Amino acid sequence: QVQLQESGPGLVKPSETLSLTCTVSSDSIRDYFWSWIRQPPGKGLEWIGYFHYREGTNYNPSLRSRVTISLDMSKNHFSLKLNSVIAADTAVYYCARGEIERVLYFDYWGQGIQVTVSS
Amino acid sequence: SSELSQPPSVSVSPGQTASITCSGDKLGDEYVCWYQQKPGQSPVLVIYEDDKRPSGIPERFSGSNSGNTATLTISGTQAMDEADYYCQAWKSDIVFGGGTKLTVL
Numbered sequence: 001q002v003q004l005q006e007s008g009p010g011l012v013k014p015s016e017t018l019s020l021t022c023t024v025s026s027d028s029i030r031d032y033f034w035s036w037i038r039q040p041p042g043k044g045l046e047w048i049g050y051f052h053y054r055e056g057t058n059y060n061p062s063l064r065s066r067v068t069i070s071l072d073m074s075k076n077h078f079s080l081k082l083n084s085v086i087a088a089d090t091a092v093y094y095c096a097r098g099e100i101e102r103v104l105y106f107d108y109w110g111q112g113i114q115v116t117v118s119s
Numbered sequence: 120s121s122e123l124s125q126p127p128s129v130s131v132s133p134g135q136t137a138s139i140t141c142s143g144d145k146l147g148d149e150y151v152c153w154y155q156q157k158p159g160q161s162p163v164l165v166i167y168e169d170d171k172r173p174s175g176i177p178e179r180f181s182g183s184n185s186g187n188t189a190t191l192t193i194s195g196t197q198a199m200d201e202a203d204y205y206c207q208a209w210k211s212d213i214v215f216g217g218g219t220k221l222t223v224l
Contacts, residue, residue: 035213045154045162045205047213060212094161102168103150104209109161 033098
């Protein structure tokens with residue numbers, strides 16, 4: 001059973017950088033699309049981006065200029081950095097494992113972490 | 120896939136069939152998956168590749184996709200199926216539908 005766990009600060013000031021880490025209990029970290037997805041309060045899901053060991057990164061075009069996702073295989077975790085945050089970045093942030101066959105789908109999710117952008 | 124549209128809400132009586140649609144331009148040319156999300160919980164994959172069920176998902180969940188519309192069907196709906204449901208597709212980018220709140224009356 002794969003488990004994912006998000007960690008990081010729950011409060012970030014406007015204009016600063018949001019940094020989150022997802023620790024993965026999996027020995028196949030090279031083989032999947034490790035992803036971040038967020039959900040603003042009372043709203044739907046928004047894909048942020050993914051990192052794949054061989055395929056590289058892909059980001060939501062609406063966030064591309066502010067996002068970096070990286071993978072640290074030695075620590076079995078991957079990270080999200082979102083620059084220049086604003087109040088609209090307040091959301092529950094999920095990390096998820098992306099599997100691909102004829103569509104990329106998310107079969108394992110973390111429990112989510114609430115991040116609030118406020119001074 | 121650029122934009123996926125779902126009805127905000129669907130109601131169904133217990134034991135009846137619920138259908139939740141997801142619309143997008145030429146959506147039938149892509150593959151769609153569906154997630155169930157209960158309040159305060161993470162989403163759970165219930166259908167992938169239009170009509171495949173992950174292990175552990177009850178047989179009452181099924182999916183189809185043709186033309187511009189994908190459909191998630193729940194047969195013999197139970198009270199425990201009350202949740203938000205999201206469709207998702209992938210072409211170059213990943214897109215989620217806006218979500219549908221299923222109420223079991």
